[in-house]
Amino acid sequence: MTSEPYNLEPAARMRVLPDYVFGRLNAIKLKMRQEGRDVIDFGMGNPDSPTIDPIVRKMKLVLEDHKSHRYSVAKGIPHLRKAVAVHYMDYYGVDLDPDTQVIATIGSKEGLSHLSLALLGPGDACLVPEPSFPVHIWSAVIAGAQVITFPISNDADTFISGLKTAINNAVIRPKMVYLNFPHNPTALCVDLPFYEKVVDFCREEKLFIVSDFAYKDITFDGYKAPSILQVQGAAGIAVEFMTMSKSYNMAGWRIGFCVGNARAVALLGQIKGYYDYGLFTPIQVAAIEALKLPASEVESVAMKYQNRRDILVEGLNRAGWPVEKNRGAMFMWARIPEPFRHLNSMDFSELLLQEAEVLVSPGSAFGKAGEGYVRMSLVENSERIRQGIKNVSRLFKRDGNQD
Ligand SMILES: Cc1ncc(COP(=O)(O)O)c(C=O)c1O
DSSP states (O other): OOOSSSOOOOOHHHHTSOOOTHHHHHHHHHHHHHTTOOOEEOOSOOOOSOOOHHHHHHHHHHHTOGGGGSOOOTTOOHHHHHHHHHHHHHHHOOOOOTTTSEEEESHHHHHHHHHHHHHOOTTOEEEEEESOOHHHHHHHHHTTOEEEEEEOOSSHHHHHHHHHHHHHHOSSOOOEEEEOSSOTTTOOOOOHHHHHHHHHHHHHHTOEEEEEOTTTTOBOTTOOOOOGGGSTTGGGTEEEEEEHHHHTTOGGGOOEEEEEOHHHHHHHHHHHTTTOOOOOHHHHHHHHHHHHSOHHHHHHHHHHHHHHHHHHHHHHHHTTOOOOOOSBSSEEEEEOOGGGTTSOHHHHHHHHHHHHOEEOEEGGGGOGGGTTEEEEESOSOHHHHHHHHHHHHHHHHHHTTTO
């Protein structure tokens, strides 16, 4: 019994949410930094570079105009939705109706979460490949739906066979599936034939597809990530989320889009109407400026990550930690190296933090299938990546042979 004159017991839906996995590691990191220790932070995928300059300049200009201070158009000002449609045509040859097939969201995380709430509820089920970006699972759980996981793969036949098994074993027939390539956390990438097969299968199974395309431009060595909407007729069965966070270093600005299936876009707009009034107008206008930038600007953002990837992969391999080069996304997904495999991913991450002053994300943060792995975000500069490798190498030399 508490003595407070109110009842602040969390709602039932809160009780199913797990503790924040990064909480413990972040607390150790903070303490270490307070003690003056220099932690190399490969934890959160938070872009470290500034937003591309003309975008910031545009924002400042519009901010000065008091007319921009009112509530904006909730689903995104018409010019912005048009700019997104033009972007999809230019980049992917995909024709979108800006009025019915494009909606602005407060970052893709907000859009993904509210779409789950609009499409899923108690008595519904959805499918999520695992390991996964936590929002794909937890937004559906918060909505009250049952989440069925199956192993992630970038081989279409393996992926579809995982989907089939999950559907066959499901008590409730799943209504939709989340895709996310380039993938967080595994950095797996796919080509268009993958989507063609998956769309075909989902059509047969009447499964709606939510494709999270957060890392669409963060691709390396000439690889270009396809949009699922490039598959003929895919907008009949899918929506795709894109975000300004990674491609334009605009993570703090909170702006993304949901595009494709008009009915899903309308339902997202409907539910958002109960939660928000849309994005601040100067952010929307600045996003138009961003979308008009030449592709070379976005390519140079990707190039920075590619250089960091090269340094990290080559360095870790030299240190005796075998990792492979990924084609996209801003992460390395690395199996815990041999001498440390008796540790789970949380304990191994804690060891790296305490003893090598390197923070990584434990694979278990992305679901059970992530156990045995860690994720490293490419958000430190080259010099600090080299320092991180030195620290890891020293730890491996010290502990690596004893186990
Ligand atoms: C796969 C994936 N989707 C969506 C997001 C959310 O991005 P934002 O809400 O900034 O658009 C992230 C962020 O890291 C992500 O990794």
